Amino acid sequence: MKRMMLLLLCLMMALPAGALADGAVTNFTLQGYQMGFSYSFDCDEEYVALEYATDAESGRMVLYSADGHFEGEGILQCTYASSKLRATVKTLKEKDLAKASATIPKSAMPEAAVEQEKVEKKVSKVNDLVCTPVQGGAHIEFTAEGHESVLIKYRSTQQRGETILYPGEDYTYSMDIPMPYTYAKQNIYIDVCRLSGSVLAEGQTYCGYELTAQETEVTPGRLTGVTVCIDPGHQGTHRTVTEPRGPGLSGSVSSSGGMAQGVVTRRKESIVVLEVAYLLRDELMRQGANVVMTRDSEEQWLSNIDRCNVAEQAGADFMLRLHCDNRENQNAYGIGIFCPLASTYAKEVAEYEVYKVWADALLAGMKRSVGYEISEKTGRTYFNNNYVGNNWAKMPCFLIELGFMSNNREDQLMSHPHYQQLLAEGMAQGVYDVAVIQGLIQ
Ligand SMILES: [Zn+2]
Structure with missing residues (x-):
């Protein structure tokens, strides 16, 4: 018993306080539900990246935990068909720590999209693509007659992604592209593509995130007079x-x-x-x-x-x-x-x-x-x-x-x-x- 304690102590001493050791992940669970997923795991890194992908979309989140326990949810906007969700926990130095997968159940397509699938329409070009900045991302709108779905590719200097998008009524398409890691004065480039990847329309806007000064009052405190x-x-x-x-x-x-x-x-x-x-x-x-x-x-x-x-x-x-x-x-x-x-x-x-x-x-x-x-x-x-x-x-x-x-x-x-x-x-x-x-x- 004593020897065990000593061994444990030696192991602890070998890791100096504040050392940036790459942590191990335990208890990684991933659960899929309609249009989203939840994750939970333990890791001795304070910050990790969680990358995820379904057949229709992908993304990356940087996560923080003070106590080594991570849990939360991710939003899937465009995964309507049943799909496998794959997720990887990485260190911020891009080392893979753990992988998990889950199934995203099929969810209802937007009604108009389902109806239109039965209608024979002439497949037309996209020439009314409008891109506008919104808080935390960009908004896009266009019509694409005859297209039952399109692939949206977007990129800024800080992040990129792609997602499959389905139409509403009269083949009108619209969505908010979330870009939480893209900040002020960054251009966002958007391609509307066929699922095969060929481009139907190109658009451009800038990120709507604005650096605004927060209103704070000076309150008396230990730095009063400084x-x-x-x-x-x-x-x-x-x-x-x-x-x-x-x-x-x-x-x-x-x-x-x-x-x-x-x-x-x-x-x-x-x-x-x-x-x-x-x-x-x-x-x-x-x-x-x-x-x-x-x-x-x-x-x-x-x-x-x-x-x-x-x-x-x-x-x-x-x-x-x-x-x-x-x-x-x-x-x-x-x-x-x-x-x-x-x-x-x-x-x-x-x-x-x-x-x-x-x-x-x-x-x-x-x-x-x-x-x-x-x-x-x-x-x-x-x-x-x-x-x-x-x-x-x-x-x-x-x-x-x-x-x-x-x-x-x-x-x-x-x-x-x-x-x-x-x-x-x-x-x-x-x-x-x-x-x-x-x-x-x-
Ligand atoms: Zn400098």
């Missing part, structure tokens, strides 16, 4: 600009606004950091801080010096600059914080040793929040003269790389609402810790 400037990096439109490197530094820096893009999600850095910035703003305001944002839409264009001016005019105590990193080595992951080193302004803010204590405290707050161990493996702080937007800051300034968009796992995490909230809470905790160290608050 003003934070949040600077979401980049923007939708590029413009090349050359600016002096920084006060007390020689030379100038030319920036084209080039940014990272998700290796899996294909999402743009400018959108991801804006989403996290909204959550951070709300979190800080809930804790009593005043918040100013350098930009709150994709359209706003600012140079790096403009961004510092926004912070200065707001009388900000801190400037947090949000970015996502990118590296050729796709294994690289973790959070990085970059601070200015030798600009006149940086030296007036604090000497290096003091600045580093603040940056380390902010980084630790973030790592604890997202569940990363406190070690250099999961990211570190850096001091250099590379960033114009750091060098011109007259207050403590932290350029935060939230994670790597070149890393499969972190790319998907940074677009997941739960992980985004953990990042925001971690930064708010870091701001609080630094403000206490500074004696700004009690």
Whole structure:
């Protein structure tokens, strides 16, 4: 018995806390019903992807669970005929963990579709395809006389799918295409095809998901009296600009606004950091801080010096600059914080040793929040003269790389609402810790 305990202990020790081990899936059950399915399984990964397919449609969902138990439902919109449903649980690094299958029972076709099957109609082309953006996806409408069903193929830079669609009355077809992983300013391309795949009509729209600022009131809290400037990096439109490197530094820096893009999600850095910035703003305001944002839409264009001016005019105590990193080595992951080193302004803010204590405290707050161990493996702080937007800051300034968009796992995490909230809470905790160290608050 004692030896068993010892063995168990050794096994537990072999897995360091916070290690990103690929989990095993147990108790995977899948149940099909008309136009949908339910799933349930246990896994020691916090985030997994569930991919599913029937004969008529397919999809993918990124799931989160705090306690290792996953359960929920998936919607099937167009699987009317009896079909096998196949589902795979994967890690976010695309490793298959478990497979299961179920049967989707036949369900009633739309009435008009059934009736029309008996009517002899001349098969015609589709030339009235209308695509419009709706919240969370796109809406399509068209008529296709004589076609008893069509295949809809849709794609954005972030996701793709296909589904069989049946007509309503008078061969009118209409559906909402759900695109939960496609965000603002992304085009959606839609092909209406015969079941054989040959194209009947092509359409295009953009995703209806809009990045809107949530209304939050400042409530008195532990950050009352503190003003934070949040600077979401980049923007939708590029413009090349050359600016002096920084006060007390020689030379100038030319920036084209080039940014990272998700290796899996294909999402743009400018959108991801804006989403996290909204959550951070709300979190800080809930804790009593005043918040100013350098930009709150994709359209706003600012140079790096403009961004510092926004912070200065707001009388900000801190400037947090949000970015996502990118590296050729796709294994690289973790959070990085970059601070200015030798600009006149940086030296007036604090000497290096003091600045580093603040940056380390902010980084630790973030790592604890997202569940990363406190070690250099999961990211570190850096001091250099590379960033114009750091060098011109007259207050403590932290350029935060939230994670790597070149890393499969972190790319998907940074677009997941739960992980985004953990990042925001971690930064708010870091701001609080630094403000206490500074004696700004009690
Ligand atoms: Zn960036």
